[in-house]
Amino acid sequence: MGPHRIDIATQLFALQDKTYAGFQSKQIPTIPRETIIGVRTPELRKMAKQVSKTPAAQEFMQTLPHRYFDENQLHAFILSEEKDFDACIAELERFLPYVDNWATCDQLSPKCFKKHTQELIPYIRRWMASRHTYTIRFGMGMLMRYYLDEAFKPEYLEWVAVVQSEEYYIRMMQAWVFATALAKQWDAAFPYIGQHRLHPWTRNKAIQKAIESYRITDEQKRILRALCR
Numbered sequence: 001m002g003p004h005r006i007d008i009a010t011q012l013f014a015l016q017d018k019t020y021a022g023f024q025s026k027q028i029p030t031i032p033r034e035t036i037i038g039v040r041t042p043e044l045r046k047m048a049k050q051v052s053k054t055p056a057a058q059e060f061m062q063t064l065p066h067r068y069f070d071e072n073q074l075h076a077f078i079l080s081e082e083k084d085f086d087a088c089i090a091e092l093e094r095f096l097p098y099v100d101n102w103a104t105c106d107q108l109s110p111k112c113f114k115k116h117t118q119e120l121i122p123y124i125r126r127w128m129a130s131r132h133t134y135t136i137r138f139g140m141g142m143l144m145r146y147y148l149d150e151a152f153k154p155e156y157l158e159w160v161a162v163v164q165s166e167e168y169y170i171r172m173m174q175a176w177v178f179a180t181a182l183a184k185q186w187d188a189a190f191p192y193i194g195q196h197r198l199h200p201w202t203r204n205k206a207i208q209k210a211i212e213s214y215r216i217t218d219e220q221k222r223i224l225r226a227l228c229r
Helices: 003-014 018-027 041-051 055-062 069-080 085-098 102-107 111-115 117-128 133-146 155-161 168-184 186-194 200-212 218-227
Strands: none
Touching: 003 041, 003 055, 003 069, 041 055, 041 069, 055 069, 069 085, 069 102, 085 111, 085 117, 085 133, 102 133, 102 168, 111 117, 111 133, 117 133, 117 155, 133 155, 133 168, 155 168, 155 186, 168 186, 168 200, 186 200, 186 218, 200 218
8 A cells, every 4th residue: 555545545534524424324325334434525526626637646546446435436536537538438447346336426427528428328338238236327327417418319218228137226327317318308218108118116216206307397297197096
């Protein structure tokens, strides 16, 4: 373990909020409580910007797996700052197998992706074919973020629908994608709901999320509620 890694861990513990750590532990039940230091997200984002591109950050990111949840969060935020697409993909491919919770997965959002949606699609397809829960979830999350507006193609919804998994955090993301698609691409998304083309739990959760959304019209909500009867 190099001195830079110790330095970053020391910095994280200096920002520790034990009450917040307890709160986080309840929100992320899949990881051990003792791995949560309790650094608040704004502090982690600030630290990521400060250390990004420094030798300390480079050594830190090479040292996997990390011991603490907060280290994974910091890694995700540093990676999200990467502006070079190819470098970002290379780092992502190294890091994704070590992502072990929904929070790190969902907060990992590289800014460079917005300008590289065409090049990103093959990677999303591959991530969604992974056997690793949070790699699959990450792929779906990127599809939801960048491909339900101008870049949308109907087959993208099929990619999400065909993923078979008993994992809660995969099914929840599938539901989230379809709830968002109902708001943005109703005509393409609704048949998956109306024709029972999703797992029943996922379908019901998607309907619930859509009904709770302010982006869904009252008439659309009426149609969705009728499907629950």
